[in-house]
Amino acid sequence: MDQFAISRSDPSFLTIEQWARKIEEALEAPSLIGPIRNIRDDDRRPFDAIFVGGGAAGRFGSAYLRAVGGRQLVVDRWPFLGGSCPHNACVPHHLFSDCAAELMLARTFSGSLWFPDMKGQTTSIKEVVDLFRRGRTGPHAVMNYQSKEQLDIEFVLNAPVRIVDASTVEVAGEVFKARALVLALGAEAIRLDVPGHDLAGVHDFATLVETLDREPGDTMVVIGGGKTAIEYGCFFNACGRRVVMLVRGRLLDLIRDGDTRAYVIDRVREQGMEIIEGATVSAITGDAVGRVARVVADTAAGAVQIDTDFVFQALGERPRSRAAVEALGVAVDNNGAVLVDEQLQTSVSGVFAVGDLIGAPMEMFKARKSGTYAARAIMGEKVCYRPVDWPDFLHTHYEVSWLGLSEEEARACYRNVVILKMPPDNPNGLNVGLPAADRTMLYAMARPHMSGFQKLVLDGDSRRVLGAHHVGYGAKDAFQYLSVLVRRGLTIDELGEMDELFLNPTHFIQLSRLRAGHRELRSL
Ligand code: FAD
Ligand code: KPC
Numbered sequence: 001m002d003q004f005a006i007s008r009s010d011p012s013f014l015t016i017e018q019w020a021r022k023i024e025e026a027l028e029a030p031s032l033i034g035p036i037r038n039i040r041d042d043d044r045r046p047f048d049a050i051f052v053g054g055g056a057a058g059r060f061g062s063a064y065l066r067a068v069g070g071r072q073l074v075v076d077r078w079p080f081l082g083g084s085c086p087h088n089a090c091v092p093h094h095l096f097s098d099c100a101a102e103l104m105l106a107r108t109f110s111g112s113l114w115f116p117d118m119k120g121q122t123t124s125i126k127e128v129v130d131l132f133r134r135g136r137t138g139p140h141a142v143m144n145y146q147s148k149e150q151l152d153i154e155f156v157l158n159a160p161v162r163i164v165d166a167s168t169v170e171v172a173g174e175v176f177k178a179r180a181l182v183l184a185l186g187a188e189a190i191r192l193d194v195p196g197h198d199l200a201g202v203h204d205f206a207t208l209v210e211t212l213d214r215e216p217g218d219t220m221v222v223i224g225g226g227k228t229a230i231e232y233g234c235f236f237n238a239c240g241r242r243v244v245m246l247v248r249g250r251l252l253d254l255i256r257d258g259d260t261r262a263y264v265i266d267r268v269r270e271q272g273m274e275i276i277e278g279a280t281v282s283a284i285t286g287d288a289v290g291r292v293a294r295v296v297a298d299t300a301a302g303a304v305q306i307d308t309d310f311v312f313q314a315l316g317e318r319p320r321s322r323a324a325v326e327a328l329g330v331a332v333d334n335n336g337a338v339l340v341d342e343q344l345q346t347s348v349s350g351v352f353a354v355g356d357l358i359g360a361p362m363e364m365f366k367a368r369k370s371g372t373y374a375a376r377a378i379m380g381e382k383v384c385y386r387p388v389d390w391p392d393f394l395h396t397h398y399e400v401s402w403l404g405l406s407e408e409e410a411r412a413c414y415r416n417v418v419i420l421k422m423p424p425d426n427p428n429g430l431n432v433g434l435p436a437a438d439r440t441m442l443y444a445m446a447r448p449h450m451s452g453f454q455k456l457v458l459d460g461d462s463r464r465v466l467g468a469h470h471v472g473y474g475a476k477d478a479f480q481y482l483s484v485l486v487r488r489g490l491t492i493d494e495l496g497e498m499d500e501l502f503l504n505p506t507h508f509i510q511l512s513r514l515r516a517g518h519r520e521l522r523s524l
Pocket of ligand 2: 055056057059060081082083085086091139143368
């Protein structure tokens with residue numbers, strides 16, 4: 001049925017533009033709009049499941065349960081479905097990382113070709129944040145439109161939920177019951193617990209996009225050494241700020257391949273990022289009007305003090321499990337993650353948990369996939385949810401993707417490890433423009449060492465791909481599919497048989513084809 005046929009027969013029909021207006025009004029003043037209900041009065045069936053939280057996990061679980069013929073309800077305190085990803089997490093992160101990549105290019109070529117002179121120039125961080133705030137409502141509106149009109153999802157939005165018991169919730173004064181509850185309440189940023197943590201100017205990923213009300217000054221401090229810390233730190237750096245990263249352990253420990261991590265960190269330092277590892281923040285001090293003025297940290301070399309008006313904390317996230325523990329007594333681990341079995345069932349019968357609420361890896365694939373697996377389990381299917389061997393990525397000024405084993409891990413397990421990499425090891429220091437690929441061609445010609453890094457790890461005996469690692473642009477998509485093939489036993493010969501769209505961001509097909517003819521595989 002087309003959109004206008006639906007709208008004539010359904011008085012609750014809203015266009016995407018109407019949804020956008022309603023969501024904006026509700027975000028501005030939630031109580032003025034009140035609960036946003038889409039419940040089918042013509043469906044007399046009891047609910048099979050109530051999804052408590054309508055982020056990626058709750059929305060995808062709802063869609064799946066509906067698709068297989070069940071009846072669901074999803075409830076969320078926000079006026080839109082889709083949750084934190086489009087509101088304050090992945091989507092702004094990708095916007096900021098796009099900006100970091102664009103700005104590094106502009107700064108590298110400043111005053112040459114068609115690039116303006118950027119020397120000494122800062123660019124506005126607040127303008128990009130404001131742009132995001134204005135732009136995010138469109139995707140929110142699409143999520144509501146798609147969920148209601150195309151996926152037939154029933155929901156109550158813009159109202160906090162209270163879990164009553166293992167089959168009952170209360171939302172905006174209404175009580176709903178279901179055969180199963182699916183907890184999908186997500187996670188929230190872990191906040192520093194030091195004096196001064198609540199001063200104005202101390203932010204995390206969520207407050208940055210909600211409350212940034214002035215342009216950060218020349219020096220910005222980032223606390224943390226994982227994905228969010230480096231992603232936001234690189235954005236601030238690309239905007240022309242001095243960025244000091246205070247890392248309790250080692251920066252980017254999660255990049256397990258040594259060459260890849262070294263390449264990434266060299267490039268980050270080259271952009272002027274200051275990294276202090278082994279640093280524990282002890283206090284943040286403020287000025288006379290309650291704004292952050294200085295960060296104090298202990299390091300092996302003694303205390304460091306950094307004057308700044310902006311602190312970004314990225315200490316990881318804690319599952320939002322407290323309400324479920326209090327109401328239902330679900331078992332959690334030391335980090336607050338709700339414990340589930342492979343059916344996604346918690347310690348309480350009939351109560352399931354999905355997404356960030358069940359702990360690491362806190363990634364979109366897991367939120368969406370675990371939601372759908374819980375739906376399948378509730379509808380009687382025997383499922384086995386076990387997130388292992390997923391591809392992963394992060395952004396610096398580059399996109400960094402990896403899957404499978406690092407070279408070091410492979411050497412620990414296999415006697416005949418073969419490596420294909422670009423650029424090749426280069427004892428004479430010749431600075432060559434390879435890898436050359438889409439989005440890195442200017443670097444390849446003018447700043448060759450900035451054109452990226454790639455490595456394929458193989459078992460020379462079985463000829464199977466064990467791991468892949470990439471720094472550059474545009475490879476993330478390939479890694480999603482490559483990871484499935486690697487799990488199925490992809491060999492160098494099969495990879496070399498594929499048809500590359502030259503100049504491809506990962507040169508793995510090209511390098512594999514060059515080496516595939518060798519009976520005795522050798523590194524390249
Ligand atoms: P959420 O989307 O957080 O959903 C939980 C929902 O519960 C929310 O909608 C919330 O409003 C609702 N809720 C909470 N309390 C209540 C209540 N009392 N009553 C009613 N509703 C309630 N992953 C990737 O794969 N790629 C990325 O690039 C990426 N970037 C990220 C960047 C950042 C900065 C962060 C922090 C995370 C990023 N992630 C990324 C992780 C990804 O955002 C999460 O894994 C995913 O959004 C989790 O989905 P979820 O449904 O479990 O939780
Ligand atoms: C652009 C985009 O898909 C981000 S919003 C995703 C929310 S959801 O589809 O519910 O996972």
